[in-house]
Amino acid sequence: MPGSTVINGWDFSGWVNLITAMLGLAIPVAQVVAFIRQHLAPEDADAVLREALAGWQAMRAENEARIAELEALVR
Amino acid sequence: MTRVLVGVVLFVMAGCGPKTKPVLVKFDAACLSAVQTIAQVELNLSNFNKITPAQALKIRHALRPVIDLGEQATEALLVWQPGQATPTSVIALAARLTDLLETVAQLLPPGEAQAKLVSAIAFAQSAWAMVMMTINAGDVPTPEMVGGATCQAAL
Numbered sequence: 519m520p521g522s523t524v525i526n527g528w529d530f531s532g533w534v535n536l537i538t539a540m541l542g543l544a545i546p547v548a549q550v551v552a553f554i555r556q557h558l559a560p561e562d563a564d565a566v567l568r569e570a571l572a573g574w575q576a577m578r579a580e581n582e583a584r585i586a587e588l589e590a591l592v593r
Numbered sequence: 594m595t596r597v598l599v600g601v602v603l604f605v606m607a608g609c610g611p612k613t614k615p616v617l618v619k620f621d622a623a624c625l626s627a628v629q630t631i632a633q634v635e636l637n638l639s640n641f642n643k644i645t646p647a648q649a650l651k652i653r654h655a656l657r658p659v660i661d662l663g664e665q666a667t668e669a670l671l672v673w674q675p676g677q678a679t680p681t682s683v684i685a686l687a688a689r690l691t692d693l694l695e696t697v698a699q700l701l702p703p704g705e706a707q708a709k710l711v712s713a714i715a716f717a718q719s720a721w722a723m724v725m726m727t728i729n730a731g732d733v734p735t736p737e738m739v740g741g742a743t744c745q746a747a748l
Contacts (some may be wrong), residue, residue, distance in 0.1 A: 553720075
């Protein structure tokens with residue numbers, strides 16, 4: 519990436535820009551740090567994905583039910 | 594602000610390195626969280642008659658393609674292995690998230706609810722920014738790199 523500083527595989531300037539943007543959105547510092555460290559910490563990605571898939575499927579069911587409810591109101 | 598920024602960067606850099614699947618997974622989770630937040634805010638606004646049923650329906654219709662892609666992206670990531678091309682559904686999800694932001698910003702009046710929804714989506718977009726940084730560092734190939742070739746991470 520032009521103009522970026524890469525140290526040991528890290529796009530350092532990219533990280534700085536991202537953190538700056540998140541702080542600019544008034545996201546609390548503790549949340550920014552926790553969020554970024556979570557991305558870099560080892561974890562069972564597949565377990566998280568299985569949980570996320572269940573979440574998406576539940577969200578689909580809820581959204582479709584809500585759409586049906588609202589369409590009845592709007593008619 | 595500068596001192597805070599430096600502090601955050603130093604704290605995060607300690608003992609860390611770029612990861613591949615975790616950043617994609619976290620992006621997926623952040624998108625789901627954004628969608629859940631939007632759905633809950635819609636319900637709250639509707640219950641207090643802050644938005645009309647027609648406005649609520651527009652929001653819910655806008656969520657539909659994001660949910661479809663979220664499910665597809667998650668299924669793709671479950672079988673994804675480092676070195677493979679980034680699933681196109683993941684990239685499409687990032688694009689849809691931007692569309693969702695525009696829709697929500699237009700539908701809701703300025704205020705706490707709009708700010709909450711915009712923040713939730715912005716958070717997910719930040720997670721996508723991290724995915725792009727990981728791609729740029731050479732860990733995750735873009736669909737254009739399909740063919741098995743992956744970039745070597747800069748040393």
